[in-house]
Each structure stands twice: as structure tokens, then as C-alpha cells.
Amino acid sequence: xxxxxxxxxxxxxxxxxxxxxxxxxxxxxxxxxxxxxxxxxxxxxxxxxxxxxxxxxxxxxxxxxxxxxxxxxxxxxxxxxxxxxxxxxxxxxxxxxxxxxxxxxxxxxxxxxxxxxxxxxxxxxxxxxxxxxxxxxxxxxxxxxxxxxxxxxxxxxxxxxxxxxxxxxxxxxxxxxxxxxxxxxxxxxxxxxxxxxxxxxxxxxxxxxxxxxxxxxxxxxxxxxxxxxxxxxxxxxxxxxxxxxxxxxxxxxxxxxxxxxxxxxxxxxxxxxxxxxxxxxxxxxxxxxxxxxxxxxxxxxxxxxxxxxxxxxxxxxxxxxxxxxxxxxxxxxxxxxxxxxxxxxxxxxxxxxxxxxxxxxxxxxxxxxxxxxxxxxxxxxxxxxxxxxxxxxxxxxxxxxxxxxxxxxxxxxxxxxxxxxxxxxxxxxxxxxxxxxxxxxxxxxxxxxxxxxxxxxxx
Numbered sequence: 001x002x003x004x005x006x007x008x009x010x011x012x013x014x015x016x017x018x019x020x021x022x023x024x025x026x027x028x029x030x031x032x033x034x035x036x037x038x039x040x041x042x043x044x045x046x047x048x049x050x051x052x053x054x055x056x057x058x059x060x061x062x063x064x065x066x067x068x069x070x071x072x073x074x075x076x077x078x079x080x081x082x083x084x085x086x087x088x089x090x091x092x093x094x095x096x097x098x099x100x101x102x103x104x105x106x107x108x109x110x111x112x113x114x115x116x117x118x119x120x121x122x123x124x125x126x127x128x129x130x131x132x133x134x135x136x137x138x139x140x141x142x143x144x145x146x147x148x149x150x151x152x153x154x155x156x157x158x159x160x161x162x163x164x165x166x167x168x169x170x171x172x173x174x175x176x177x178x179x180x181x182x183x184x185x186x187x188x189x190x191x192x193x194x195x196x197x198x199x200x201x202x203x204x205x206x207x208x209x210x211x212x213x214x215x216x217x218x219x220x221x222x223x224x225x226x227x228x229x230x231x232x233x234x235x236x237x238x239x240x241x242x243x244x245x246x247x248x249x250x251x252x253x254x255x256x257x258x259x260x261x262x263x264x265x266x267x268x269x270x271x272x273x274x275x276x277x278x279x280x281x282x283x284x285x286x287x288x289x290x291x292x293x294x295x296x297x298x299x300x301x302x303x304x305x306x307x308x309x310x311x312x313x314x315x316x317x318x319x320x321x322x323x324x325x326x327x328x329x330x331x332x333x334x335x336x337x338x339x340x341x342x343x344x345x346x347x348x349x350x351x352x353x354x355x356x357x358x359x360x361x362x363x364x365x366x367x368x369x370x371x372x373x374x375x376x377x378x379x380x381x382x383x384x385x386x387x388x389x390x391x392x393x394x395x396x397x398x399x400x401x402x403x404x405x406x407x408x409x410x411x412x413x414x415x416x417x418x419x420x421x422x423x424x425x426x427x428x429x430x431x432x433x434x435x436x437x438x439x440x441x442x443x444x445x446x447x448x449x450x451x452x453x454x455x456x457x458x459x
Contacts, residue, residue, distance in 0.1 A: 059095055062113065066106045068097040077314070077335070088456045140164040140191075148175040148197070153182035163188050168195035168219075177201060180208040180226070190237075193217035199226045206231070215240035215264075228252040233259050242266040242290075253279035266290035278303035288312040292337070298324070305330055315341060316361070322346040332356045339363035339385065345371035352378035363387040363408070369394040376402040387411050387432070393418040403427040410434035410458045423450045432456040 055063070055070065063070065073083045074090030087093040099106065141162055143152070148169060153176050159165070165186070169175075175197055176182075183189065184207035192213055200223025209231045216238060218224060224246060232238075232255045241262055243252070248267055253276040256262070263285045269292070277300050280286070286307050292314045301320065304313070305327055313328070314337040325338070325347040333354060338347070339361045348371035351360060360375075363385045372386065372395040383406040392413040399407065405427055409419070411434045423431060423446050431446075431453055443457055 056095075062097070062109070065109055066097075066099070068099050071096040071098060077312075077337070088454075140166075142166040142168070144168045144170075146170045148179070150176050152176060153178045156182045157185045159186060160188065162186055164191035165189060166193040166195070166217075167197060168193075169197055171196060174198050174201070177203040180205050184208050184211055187212075190214040191216075193219070193242075194221050195219040196221065198222040199224075202226050209234040211235065212237050214238065215242070217242040217244065218246065219244040220246060224252060228255045230255055230258070232256065235259065236261060238262060240264040240266075242268070243270055245269045247271045247273065248276050249273050250275050250279060252276070256280060257282050259283070260285065262286060264288040264290075267294045267296075269293040270295070272296040272300065274300055277301070278306070281306045283307075284309065286310065290314045291318055292316040294318060302327065304328070307331075311335070311356075313337070317341070322350070326350040329354055335359040337361040338365060339387075341365055343367070345374060348372070348375040351375055355379070357381060359383040361385040362389065365389060367391070373398050382406060384408070385432075396422055400425045406430040408432035411436070420446060420449065423453055428453055430454045430456070432458065434458045 059070070062068075071083050071085060072087045072090055072093040073096050074087070074093035076082050076090060082090070083096060084090060084093075141159060141164070143166070145152075145167075146169070148167070152167075156165070156179075165183070167179075179197075180199065180202045181204040183192065189211060190213060192211075192215070194217065196219070199221055202223075205226060208227070213235050214237050216227075216235070218227065219242070224243070228243075228251075238259055238261055241256060241259070241264070244266065245268070248270050250273055253273075256265075257280050260283070262283050265280065265283075265286055265288070268290055272294055274297055277296060281303060287309050289304065289307060289310060289312070291301075293316065296318070298319050301315075301318065301324065304310070308331070310331050311334045313331075313333050313335070316337045317340040320338070320341050320343065322343055325343055328336070329350060331354075334356055336351070336354075336357060336359070340363070342365070343362070344366045345368065348367060351357060352375050357379060358381055360381055360383070362371075364387070366389075367386070368390045369392055372391055376398045380402060381404060384402075384404050385408040387408045388411040390413060391409070393415055396414070396418045399409075399422060403425065406429060407422070408431075409422070410432050414422070419431075419433060422428070428450070429452070433455065435457060443455060447453070447455055
């Protein structure tokens with residue numbers, strides 16, 4: 001499933017938050033090699049990358065012939081896919097080339113490429129039909145409008161190669177009444193994302209519920225009841241549902257609770273009406289729950305412990321506290337995001353007793369040296385984020401002893417000497433720092449000392 005949040009700390013630029021100015025429509029193609037990569041992509045990037053730019057050679061050849069902006073798309077947390085200027089933080093990143101205008105000459109070059117590639121193209125409507133059939137190996141398409149034209153359903157019905165489609169509007173507008181019906185003609189479509197689309201008043205919606213969708217995102221959409229109703233359970237392959245920046249009602253929750261195939265739920269930045277979350281407890285297959293920024297009563301959040309199979313839980317920017325974290329000990333959570341909450345060192349003690357935890361995000365919390373020492377004395381984790389906390393050199397020894405593979409200590413009080421010592425940990429594979437923690441020679445000195453450690457330097 002493709003996610004489009006913006007993480008400014010990591011400088012991720014994701015589709016829904018990109019605020020570029022488009023005349024009225026933008027087209028994004030993304031092609032990914034999912035099964036057997038082509039020979040050009042099978043090589044290790046490090047072996048074929050330009051030593052100065054770090055860009056794979058096969059891409060530099062394309063960029064030389066057709067100048068473009070280079071972005072990357074890959075999986076991040078919760079297995080969502082996002083687009084970034086940087087490869088860091090993305091799993092299996094693939095290139096996305098952005099063109100202000102796709103000329104016939106450029107299109108001809110891209111059409112002959114021996115590997116799949118992502119394209120982001122700003123284009124007038126008369127070229128959309130031509131671009132849609134540019135390359136049959138391109139399977140993800142992003143259409144962005146200021147207002148959805150009436151001809152879009154006719155275009156969509158011709159995109160039979162697509163397995164993933166995203167349609168977004170700058171501001172919520174009425175859309176063609178046959179949009180959902182036209183989507184139902186795409187037999188290969190598995191992932192659908194609608195952003196700021198008013199789906200109320202759709203005609204002939206029954207065919208939509210016969211689709212083979214595996215994931216569905218509804219972000220800031222009006223008319224949710226057209227989709228979130230008792231017929232939703234007919235989407236029998238639906239594994240992931242994302243209702244983002246919306247109001248999630250009891251009625252919607254009842255409809256979702258009947259979809260027994262769902263394993264992942266996301267309500268980022270949404271308002272959950274009291275009782276909505278607890279209504280979803282009958283979903284016995286849910287292993288991932290994303291509530292980042294969600295407005296939900298504290299007492300309602302307590303129903304999380306009834307999702308007994310939870311392994312991935314994001315409570316970023318929610319009202320949870322130390323006592324709430326303690327209640328999570330009954331679950332076998334593997335990854336837990338608590339950044340931007342009020343949890344303190346008391347929560348660290350509770351976390352240290354959750355033996356299945358392998359990834360913890362405590363960024364921007366009151367956690368300090370004492371909390372880190374308490375946590376890591378009793379718990380071994382593979383990934384830990386302590387960004388923007390008050391930790392200092394006092395916790396370096398326990399960080400080294402804990403043998404963490406992926407560590408984020410950006411925007412902390414760690415000295416350069418402490419960071420250098422920390423980088424000497426043999427088990428460390430990825431270290432995230434901020435520019436303020438280093439002088440101009442810092443990155444190169446650290447990299448020279450530990451060439452096998454991947455350094456990410458945040459501005």
C-alpha cells in the first residue's frame with residue numbers, strides 16, 4: 001500500500017503532502033521490479049554507482065539523455081510505500097524520474113528502456129491517453145487534479161495493466177458519477193488510493209465491490225458511506241484499509257468490522273468517534289494498527305489491548321502516557337512508535353519487560369539517560385530512535401553494550417567524541433545523526449573509521 005505522509009525530519013516527500021503548484025493536473029507513473037528484476041537492475045547499486053553522485057550508472061545514462069529530477073520510492077514502516085529525495089530509510093528503493101514536460105523524444109527513449117522505472121510527469125490532458133500506454137510494464141499511476149474532468153473514467157477504463165492507482169484532488173470537488181464504476185473494469189488493480197475526492201452521489205457502485213483490491217486508502221474524502229457500508233465485506237481480498245484525515249464513525253466501524261480479511265488498519269490524523277475503535281475488535285487478523293495523530297479518547301484507546309495479534313503499533317502524537325504503555329505488556333508487539341507522546345522513564349521500565357520488542361521509536365519524548373539505561377539493561381532491540389531527546393554522553397556505554405543495529409540519535413546532546421565511540425560498535429549497521437552534532441570533517445572521519453556503517457546525516 002502506498003502512503004503519502006510527509007516526514008520532514010527525514011525529508012521524505014510523499015505524494016499527499018507535496019505542495020508543488022500544478023496548472024491543474026499531474027501524472028505520475030511508477031514501475032517497480034517486484035518479481036524478477038531485469039538484468040540492468042540485478043546488479044548491486046554499489047558496484048554500478050558513480051562514486052561522486054552515488055547514482056547507479058544505468059540511471060546516469062538516462063539522466064544524461066533526458067534531464068530529470070530523481071526521486072526514490074520504496075517501503076517504509078507498516079510496509080507503506082513512500083517517495084523521497086533520499087534512498088535512506090526506504091526498503092528496496094526504486095527510481096522515480098520527474099519531468100516538467102514529457103517530449104516525444106524523451107518518451108521514445110524511455111519507451112525503449114530495458115528496465116522498469118518510475119515517471120512523474122506534468123502534462124496537459126490531451127497527452128494523458130498517450131502516456132497511459134507508454135510502457136506496459138508501468139503498473140502504478142498517480143493522477144493529480146485541481147478538479148477531476150469528466151473524461152477521467154474513460155481514461156481509467158483503458159489502464160488495464162495497472163495494479164496500483166492513486167487519484168488526488170487539490171480541494172474536495174464533486175467527481176464524475178461513474179468514477180467508481182470505471183475502476184471496477186480494471187481487473188488487475190490491487191491498490192487504490194483516493195485523496196480529497198468527493199465520492200458521494202456515485203452511480204452504479206455495486207461493481208466496485210466486486211474488485212480484487214488488497215489495499216484501499218481514503219484520505220480526506222467526502223461521502224465515505226458510499227464505500228464504508230455493509231457491502232464493504234464483499235471486497236474479500238482486502239487486507240489493508242487506511243482512513244486518513246477523516247471522521248471515522250460508528251457506522252463505518254461496523255462496516256469495517258465485517259471485513260474478516262483485514263490485517264492492517266490506519267487512521268492517521270483522523271477523528272475516531274467514541275466506540276469506533278472498540279467496534280473493530282472482532283477483526284481477529286489485525287496485526288498492524290496505525291493511530292499516528294489520531295484524535296481518540298484515552299478510554300477508547302484502551303481497547304487496543306483487545307487486538308490480541310498486534311505486532312506493529314503506532315501511537316505517535318497521541319494522548320498515551322506511562323500507565324497506558326504499561327497496559328500494552330499483554331501484547332506481543334514487535335515494533336512500537338511512541339514519538340511525540342508524553343511517556344517518561346517510567347514507560348522505559350514497562351517497555352523493558354516487553355520481550356518481543358525489536359523496534360522502538362521514542363523520538364521527541366521526555367526520555368533521558370536514566371530511561372535509556374533502564375530500557376537497555378533489560379531489553380535487547382535491533383532498532384531504536386532517540387531523536388530529539390535529552391540523552392547525553394552518559395548513556396553511550398549502555399548503547400554500545402546493547403548491540404543495536406539501527407540507531408537514531410539525531411538532535412541530541414551527544415558529543416562528537418561520544419558519537420565516534422558509538423560508531424565503533426561492531427553490531428551497528430545504520431547510524432542517523434544531525435549536522436549540528438558534527439563539524440565539517442565529522443562525517444568523513446566517522447565513515448573512514450567504520451566504512452561498513454551506513455551514515456544518515458539530517459539537516
